Amino acid sequence: MAQTEAKTLAITGNGAVSLAMKQVDPDVVAAYPITPQTDVVQNFSQYVANGDVKAEFVTAESEHSAMSACIGSAAAGARTMTATSSAGYALMVEVCFVAASMRLPIIMTTVNRALSGPINIHCDHSDSMLGRDSGWLQIYNEDAQEAYDATVMSFPIAEHKDVRLPLMNMYDGFIISGAIGPLKPLSAEQVQEFIGQAPDYPRLLDAKNPVTMGPFDGLHGWYFEQKIAQNIAMDNALDVIQDTYDRFYELTGRRYEHLMKYRMDDAEIAVVVANSAAGNARAIVDKLRNEGIKAGVIKLRTFRPFPVKQYAEALADVKVVGVMDRADSFGAPGGPLYMEVLTSLYQEGQCAKAVNFIYGLGGRxxxxxxxxxVYRRLDAIAKGEQDAPRERVYVNTKGM
Amino acid sequence: MTSQLTEVRWHARGGQGAVTAAKMVAELAVERGKHFQAFPEYGPERSGAPIVAFTRISDEPIQTYSPVEHPNVILVLDPTLISSIDVVEGASEQAVVIVNTEQTPDDIKKDHDFGNVRLMTVAASKIASETIGRNLPNTPMVGAVAKATGLFGLEEVQDHMRQSFGKKFSEKVVNGNLEAVRRAFEEVKE
Structure with missing residues (x-):
């Protein structure tokens, strides 16, 4: 393992991702430059203005247009990146489906923030969860370091010949995006070596090998089979993602997995949680372990594809699992993550008790x-002192 | 929470440079090999509106991202905030509170009940006006923090400023800031 002793920077989450984009120096960045955009794109535009990158930087008149420009660029064979957040992502979603179906490995940062209304710009996961069926790979990150690392790791995953899917990286709006934290960056050379050249693939504007991309499918076309192919690519991505994480570990000593287990070996109660709240959960687990309560944390990383078997294995001996969602799915049995975790258990024939906690909506x-x-409640259920509620449990609400 | 954890809360008005100062303290922590975190309480940012920012400094990696509830250092960049905001809310026992004012701690205690905290004052705005030429109390406050907490030495703060300001500002501005830090360090009153 060639661990690098890089200097630690004090940098915001957005600054960390901009730095990764600078080191990647993609062929094209197309983005909407106005609110709800974050300073990921603003920082990158400064790199462009300063001549630090060679990338073609396209500012579009809407997020819908920004993603459309990304699609055109990626279809032409250019390594393409963008960033978005909140309602901006919602406006993109229509064309995000097109990017996935055209199998274009666009890399996008989606800074997790609420969707209106009431009008709210703060952190929750409603935006990216809106696009969970759009066919994009989705990776969730706890802090600036993870967001930086994920940006670098995105390319070998998305561009892999067995995957060829767009990928989006998430981290918590404001809590991470605007907070200054530590970052150990790679050198630009290390980044370039890790991501390598994009593999060659049929592309538009190649007159010698003409192809058609994204055409009208007709009434009796291959739409259905195309969708099945997208799902096969998602399945393939599970191994490709882990292989990429393992290769990154060789380079940096930083270990990533589809789900990050903390003190799960003999855990009887566990919480599944994404992004920055995972840190709080680890601290509480340490406290409870000192009291002899066998508690653990599973931090979500890979959400699309959802690693069903890994969740079932991690929760095999757990009596009660609490799934914490920072987004809701109105009228559904629970929040998005809760439903995925429960389905994973059911598919593997397991039936641990499960409770859905909804927290942090609109930046609460x-x-x-x-x-x-949350943990005390799970502990009481495990000890038989309480029943597991079937309905959602809302965390830190007012006046209810 | 371990005893090596320092949690700082900044009270200021938009435009006073509290976030810049919080970042400077974070960078000083990096140079000391410590773990750190600095973040504002987010809201509409308007010049002159009250703002709050937080800094955590620790010997251990920091994995809590929620706002600081029980600060042990509280910095008030605008003394008029004391009348409208409970700046010592949630303060831990023996928290250090530093207020930017020309008054003495005893003057302030006459009008405000701050409980058990260690109250200090420094005329950061006056120092800034005399050294930098503008009412920018943030850099002198960092000098006061160094003195009050012992987290950093005066020379460390000045070295850091020379490096980070040297690239961006004229020598005159850099020297003004260095002098502001030195005076604040020496003129903190308890």
Missing amino acids: DVFPQNIED
């Missing part, structure tokens, strides 16, 4: 005490 704070309350 989640304090250590809130997470401790």
Whole structure:
């Protein structure tokens, strides 16, 4: 393992991702430059203005147009990146489906923020969860370091010949995006060596090998089979993602897996949680372990494709699992992550008790005490002192 | 929470440079090999509106991202905030509170009940006006923090400023800031 002793920077989450984009120096960045855009794109535009990157930087008049420009660029064979957030992502979603069906490995940062209304710009996961059926790979990140690393790792995953899917990286709006934290960056040379050249693939504007991309499918075309092919690519992505994580570990010593287990070996109660709240959960687990309560944390990383077997294995001996969703699915049995975790258990024939906690909507704070309350409840259920509620449990609400 | 964890809360008005100062303290922590975190409480940012920012400094990696509930250092960049905001809310026992004012701690205690905190004052705005030429109390406050907490030495703060300001500002501005930090470090009153 060639661990690098890089200097630690004090940088925001958005700054970390901009730095990764600069080091990647893609062929094209097309983005909408106005609110709800984040300073990921603003920082990148400064790199462009300063001549630090060679990328063609396209500012579009809407997020819909930005993603459309990305599709055109990626279809022409250019390595293409963009960034978005919140309602901007919602406006993109129509064309995000097109990007996935055309199998274009576009890399996008989606800074997790709420969707209106009421009008709210703060952190939750409603935006990216809106696109969970769009056919994009989705990776969730806890802090600036993870977001930086994920940006670099995105290319070998998305561009792999067995995958060829667009990929989006998430991290918490404001809590991580605007907070200054530590980052150990790679050198630009290390980044370039890790991502390598994009593999050759049929592309538009290749007059010697003409292809048609994204055409009208007709009434009796191959739409259905195309969708099946997208799902096969998703299945393939599971191994490709882990192989890429393993190769990154060789380079940096930083270990990533589809789901990050913390003190899960003998855990009887566990919480599944994404992004920045996972840190709070680990701190509470340490406290509870000192009291002899066998608690653990599973942090979500890979959400699309959803690693069903890994969740079933990790939760095989757990009595009660609490799934924490920072987004809701109105009228559904629970939040998006809850439904995925429960389906995973069911598919593997397991039936641990499960409770869905909805937290942090619209940027509502989640304090250590809130997470401790979640674990105390799971512990009481495990000990038979309480029944597991079937309905959602809302965390840190007002006046309810 | 371990005893090596320092949690700082900044009270200021938009435009006073609290976030820049919080970042500077974070960068000083990096140079000390410590773990750190700095973030504002987000809201509409308007010049003159009250804002809050947080800094955590620790010997251990920091994995809590929620707002600081029980700060042990509280920095008030605008003394008029004391009348409208409970700046010592949630303060831990023996928290250090540093207020930017020309008044003494005893003057302030006459009008405000701050409980058990260690109250200090420094005339950061006056120092800034006299050294930098503008009312920018943020850099002198960093000098006061160094003195009050012992987290950093005066020379460390000045070295850091020389490096980070040297690239962006004229020598005159850099020297003004260095002098502001030195005076604030020496003129903190308890």
